[in-house]
Amino acid sequence: MPLGQAQTAKEIAKARKDIAELQSKLRQSNDRSNQGAKLLLQLTDLADQYGRPFTLIQAAKRFVVSNPNHVRHPEIMLKLIDAQLVTAREKDAISTARQFIVRHAGYPQIAEIHRLLAALLEREGKLSAAAQELVLAYESQQGHLADAALAVQYYRRENSHRSSAEAARLAIRFLAEDADIATKTEAAWLAIDSASRSGDNELILEVGRSIEDSSVRFSEEKEVRFHRILAAANWGQKLDEPALAHYARLVRLQPAYDDFRKYFEIAHAAKWSAANTKPVYDLARKQPFTNSQMALLIGYQAHANARDKKGERAAMLALEAGRLDAVQHKSPRLYARWAAEAKLDHSTIERDLNSIITGNGLNPFYAHYALAFDLYRDRMKETGKAQEAARRLIREAPTAGGDSDGAMNWLLASAQSDAIFNEDANLIRDMALKYARFVSYRDFFREWVKKNRGNKKLRNRVQTMSRLAKDLAAEPTVKLWANVAAGGNKSAQARESLLQASLTDDVRNELLSSLAYDHRHRLKAREKSVQYYSRLAKRRPGEYAVARAWIEAAHYYGSKDEKREAVRFALGQAPTSNDVTTWILMLDACQKLEDADLGGQVQKWILASQAKLGGEQAKANELGDRLAKLGLIDEAVDYWEKSAFLDLGSSEALSCISSLLEEQEDPAKRETILNRCMEQVTRNHLGYAVRLADLKLEAKDWETFETTLIMARQLADEQLFVSSEVSSSIALSWVKDIRGDAELQVETKQRLLAIIESVDAGLGSAVARLSLDELGVTEVEISDLNDQRDTWEAVTWSSNHQHHWDQFMPFAQRFSKNGQHGKASALLTAMLHKISRVDGSRKKTARDLVAKLFTITSEFEMDLDEGNPLAPLLRIGMLLQIGDRPAAVTQYMKQRKLFDDRVKELPVSILLFAASVENETSSEEGWSRSENMLRLWLVNNDESKQATPEDQASVQLLLAKTYFESGRYDIARSEYTTVLNQFPDTEAAVDARFGIAQCYVEQKVFDKAEEIFTVLRDSKSPEVNLRSEFMMGVMAIRQGDFDVAREMFQSVLERMPENALANETLYHLAEVFGIEQRFLDQLNMLRTIGRLGQQSKRWHTPGNSLFIVVHDSDLGISRGNSQIPVSVTSDPGGDSEQVMLSSGSAGKGLFTAEIATILAESTVDDGVLQITGADAIHVDYPEDFKKEFKTQLPQIEVIRIASDATFAAASRKIEDKKEETVTEQLSR
Structure with missing residues (x-):
């Protein structure tokens, strides 16, 4: 990265003088003249060279407005975008970028502008809008498949049914592209998976046809899911034939009982013939299903034969099903009916029904019932026999x-x-x-x-x-x-008393099982569950499910001896599945018992299970870690290695290899392991390469370090649908080692840091870039705008975390100390706007420093020195720039008289701020002041060549809003119309349309308002679409149409809007519920406000109920769940509770629940979350629930405990912690 050119004090002074002279000349020239254009270009270039972004913004905006056809117009617009980014004016940058696309659609690098827009929108959480920009980049001449791949990922991340549909439509386009087969295969899978998430059956079928017509072939696992998705979609469209065809292919690939059952359910509903279902039926007969499962499938085939008028065949199948399990289809009754219709004699029917009763089948009740009623009473008309058979039924069944x-x-x-x-x-x-x-x-x-x-x-x-x-x-x-x-303790006592009586084995086992379960999950005496499971296990020694439950109960509530007994019992069982959770609990027991021998037996039992049922990689790293802690190092290493190579592309494999490397001290053997991992290119190829590079850096093998990282990065980038990053922590350690190596030459340091900067290591790359900026600087340096933009970009690579802030702050302080004021200012400004999750003292330090830097560099368009009469007002802009709005309000209120005198000379941003402050007073005086200052500006800039259309539109729009807020709707509508007519191509035009419609709503001219909202609702912009539906809901409330209002608001919430709109929607939905006297729903809506999509610090007070909200449109829309489980755990307290979140009245995808909390020692699964002041509460999906998803589900949220003397939050009130302003801190 090029360093800024060192400047002497004389050169810097000359540059400042030149800028001042150019500004003076511009006051006397016409911007549209050749001379004016030349002066603006000179000023822009000087501001760019000497890193004065505010001066550049001022000059570039004037040039862009006044010289639209100039040859350097595109170049200046791009410089303007860079300056707006550096000064944290991202909304302005987005607006300028969109104007650039409209004005210079044929620009050679137009794709880069779309990509920049996508990155900015993605950081704002507008994922669909970002994806749309990437699609435009992809469709441009310089577009790349990587743009489309990233767009697919953005659409999927938004996770609404609409964005999933867009992801599917875009991903399927890859099949027609010149891409390798691996990329096409991944794209095809994402297309069908996204279509499935969308819930749009027609789209699923369209995508499915495209995939079937292509050369793409999925793995067996995905092929099974592919046919399952298509089968469900076809049946959803009532297309039975293709649905059954897919199920038929599905059961041949993987003969699972649920798929057979679904096949026969559909065939039964579609009235398919027995001949058509026979191939699948014959296949089902070969499967090792249980008697009940087989009876159900045979029953469906019996129905098919009956429909085909093959009564005797139907009767024989019903008889066979009845002998397996008479409950399924009530098959003995079907047999009696069909046998009679087939003219079988009554004695044969009687004999066959008795054979079911005396046989070994399950649940013979309906055989008794058919004999008594269907045969004796209804067909043979022999009441006496029917009575006797009924008495036998009552006695025996x-x-x-x-x-x-x-x-x-x-x-x-x-x-x-x-x-x-x-x-x-x-x-x-x-x-x-x-x-x-x-x-x-x-x-x-x-x-x-x-x-x-x-x-x-x-x-x-x-x-x-x-x-x-x-x-x-x-x-x-x-x-x-x-x-x-009756339930509760009364029920438990009754069951314990019944156990003292003489009972059949089945009844005794049932009582023991229910007592064990209730004590484990519901009753207070949790330790009793261990005893009951112990008794049950001895009565049912061959049941793995009992062993599993016993181990779980002993883990939480058993003594050491009980833990040992439970583990030993489990070792004697034959597991029915690779039960990773139970494996962990068994090894945990061995650790608590400090019994390595028992741990070794468990490890052999786990391996035997995998040898029988197939390898299992889940939780492999933790299992190996527990073996290592038991001293079974060789066993741990063996387990890590075997598990990792089951699938080298999984996150678990990377963890296992990392643990394996830590245990291996020999660098050569480490390298051998990593080279083996890198023989095939997987999702983790870059991760393995990073660890190999780490070995090379440690060995000071700079060449191999460089080639390893660069080649791995290139290979990772070729996997378009895989997001691969270099470990930030490892990269940070590299930077630290390189910077701290006193013997390393500067050129070598620069070369190594440049490599780390280029490999997308997040914070590691950011710190590498800033470290490069420091190297070789020996005198005062003025950074140019490119340097400052690079600094801004480095901060965007970081995350919103205080640790990342702390990595950047020393650089800002050193830049400031070394005279690199522009770079320090750019870095601090970016930090203040990008990293919000830091405490007030850190923000104060940054704001004080950046305020000092602004004063030194005089970079807010005009000088802030005391000699400038506008300095007190320009300071408002500086305070806004560093994010201290309360202090800016205070400064404005102090300087209102000066503001009134100088309003014509101020930047538009300060004018708009002042007018907004006046409007916020909601007083006649405030509205009057706002109107006067805005009118004055418009009059003075009506024909100005320096004011941009965007500036004029913004002022006109705020004037209209001022009239609207003061209740003068006719005038407001007129002003909104002016915006629409004079500035139709600006973003303000959309706001103006909404404003006109809102005026009509307030005036109860609902038909005209509805016309405007309907047009806006058809917009391609997701934000405009959502906002219009929201406003239609508000209008419906005004009209008293609460059903329509509720549907509109629920539709908005389903699509996961941004925070502000989500909160407004919840509030209005609560208003509807209140009108409908649905007060509980109203309360839940009000309690949910502020909780959707928010990434704020959250605090909870022990003793109050914890209210939990999950907003996940995928769960609600495509899966059709009305309840979802979540695990609520306290760390380090150790409590763990599971609660079911119910889908509330806010629409699909919004789930709520609450759980009681107390300040106490933890008791697992008692329905109350015990917490301490040091705990963090983690809310997450249970592991079993996560397994239903192919993609990784993120943890839902983390909540801290308010443990100070006064408690930081009240019950159920969830909000962002208010940051103390600079002014408040100085006052304190």
Whole structure:
């Protein structure tokens, strides 16, 4: 990077004199004349050379307005953009860049302007707008596929259904491009995945057809998901044939039960024939499904045969299904019906139904039911046999379903005499006592009496039933089972009492399982869950699910001996899946027990599981780390190595390799490992190269360090859809080592730092660039504008974090001390605007220093020295520049008289600020002052050659807003119309359209307002589209149409608007709920304000409920979830709770919940979050939920505990911490 040319004091003084002379001459010349243009160019070039961005802005704006056809017009506009960026006027830079695109569409480097705009918009969080600029760059002559790839990623990051649709449409265009097959394959996958997120079935099918017509082939895993997406989309469009075709291909690729089930569900709904479903049915019969699963699938094939009028075949399939599990499809009843229709004799049907009853199948209830009612009662008309079969059903096949009630009611109703009735009633009473756990038995007598109490014909029978009901209710066992259903501690006590009685194995196991679960998750005595799981495990020694639950309970609540017992029991089980969570808990137990031998057994058990079920990489680094901490270093190294090479492109692989390198002391062996990792180009290729380069830097092998990084960076950049960055922490360590090496020559340092700067290492590259600026500077230097822009760009590479601020501040101080005032000013200004998450004292130091630098360099368009009569007013601009608006307001209020006298001479930015301050008073005096100053400026600059159209439009627009806010709607509408007519190509024109419509709304001319909003709603700009829908919602409230208002506001929220619009929308939606008397929904909306998309510091007071908000349109729109789980954990406190967030009334994708908090020691999963003053609360998705997503889900948020004496925040009130201003700090 070129260093600024050193300037002598004499040259600097001459330059300042030349600038002053040029400014003086310009006051006497016409900007549009050749002489005026020449003077403006000279002033611009001088300001550029000597790093005076404010002077450059002033001169360049005048030149751009007055000389639109000049040959240097594009060049000056680009310099103007650079100066606006350096001075943190990013909105102005965006506006200028858009003007440049309109005026110079054929400029050779137009793509660079689109890319710059995209970067600026992305930093503002306007991802769709940024993506649109990248698409324009891609479509220009200098465009590149990388532009389109980044646009796809921006659209996907916005994560709304509209942006996902745009991502899909753009990604699928790659199939027609001249790209390598790997890029096309990745683009095709992103296209179908994005289309799926959009929820647009037609788009999914369109993308799917394009992929199927191409040469792209997915991996088996993605091919399965591809067909699953297309199958669901086709069925969503009621296209059964293609949907079933995709499911058929899907089950052949990966024969999963859920896909078979979905295939037959669709075929059943579409009334497909048995012949059409037979190939898939035959495949299903070969799968190792459970009896219940197979019974369901056979039942669907039976239905298909019945539709084909193949009654006997249908009957035989129903019989087969019934022998497996009679509940599925109620298949015994289907068998009885279809067998009868097929003219099978009754004795055969009777025999077959009895075979189901006496067989080993599951849930024979419906076999009893079919025998009693479908055969004996309805077809054979033999009531006696039906009664006997019903009695057998009641004795042998108890169930909680309503059909049990029906059978018992029919049996009593069919009794020919009171004696038979009493006999059957006593039978039911005995069975109700035996099967008291079933509510259908337990409450039968009470419900029967309630239903028949008024029937005088049944008086004797009612008396009998009343007596039996009373006797049954008095039975201790019945009371206990009734208490079991009550829940809570009462239920637990009842179950513990029941365990003392004689029970069947199934019932005892069921009680133990429910007690273990409730004590683990709901009741206070959590430690009891360990004991119950221990008892259950001994009764069900072959069930891995029990072992898993026992280990989890012992992890949180068990003693050391209980932990050991649980782990040893699990080692005897055959796992059904690679259960990473349980592996971690088992090794954690071994660590707490300090038992390396047991840890070694666990490691062998884990490897055996993977040998059986396939390799598993999840949490591999943590598992290896736990083995290492147990002293099993060789086992840890082996596990890291095996896991990493399962998929070298995953983040887990990179972590494993990093751990492997730390354990390996021999540099040669480290290098061998890394070279092996780099044999194939994966997503982590750059990460491995960085670690190899680290070895080379340590060995002082500068050549290999350079070639390794450069080649790896190039290879990473060729992977268009993979965002690869060099580790910022590693790069920072390199910079520190290079700067601190006293023996290293300056030329070598510059060469190495330049490499680090170029490889996209975030903060590391930024610090490398600033370090380069310091090297070789021996005398006072005035940086040119390019140097200052490079400094600004370096700050944009950093993150909004106090640590990053602290890395930059020493450079700013050294630049200032060394006389590099322009560079120091650019650096501090960028820091103040880009890095907001720092404490007040740091910001004060920066603001004080930059204020001093502004005074020294006199860079705010005119001198700030005391001799300048405008200096007190120009200081307002300086305070705004460094982000201290309260101090700027104070300065304006002090200087109002001087302002009134000099208003014609001030920059437009200060005029607009002053008018806004007056408007904020909402008083007649304030509106009058605002109107007068704005009118005065407009009159004086009506024909000015120096005022830009943007400046004039901004002033005219604010004047219109002033009239609007003061309630003079006709005048306001007239002023808005003036903006629209005179400045149609400016951004203010859109605001003017909204302003006109708002005037109509206030005047209740709703039809005209709606016409304007409808036009704006069709805008291609996402921001304009959202804003118009929001205003239509506000208008609907005024009209009393609350349903329309609610739909509009919910539609806005679904598309995840920026903070200000989101908060306004929530407020108005709350207003609608209040009008509709939906007060709980209203409260939730009000509590959500300030929580959407905000990246603020958050604080919570222990003892108050923690209100949680998740705004994720993907979850709400494409997945259709109404509830999502989140884990709430405290660190380092150690508590962990899981809560279900419910989709509220604000529309899809907005989920809310709350959890109680107390200041106490942690108790896991008790429904209350125990926290301490030192804790941070982490809210995140559970690991099991994350596994449902292909892409990584970010952590939702981190909340700090207000642990000081007065507490930093009140209950549920979430807001940004207010920063103390320079003025407030000086006063204090």
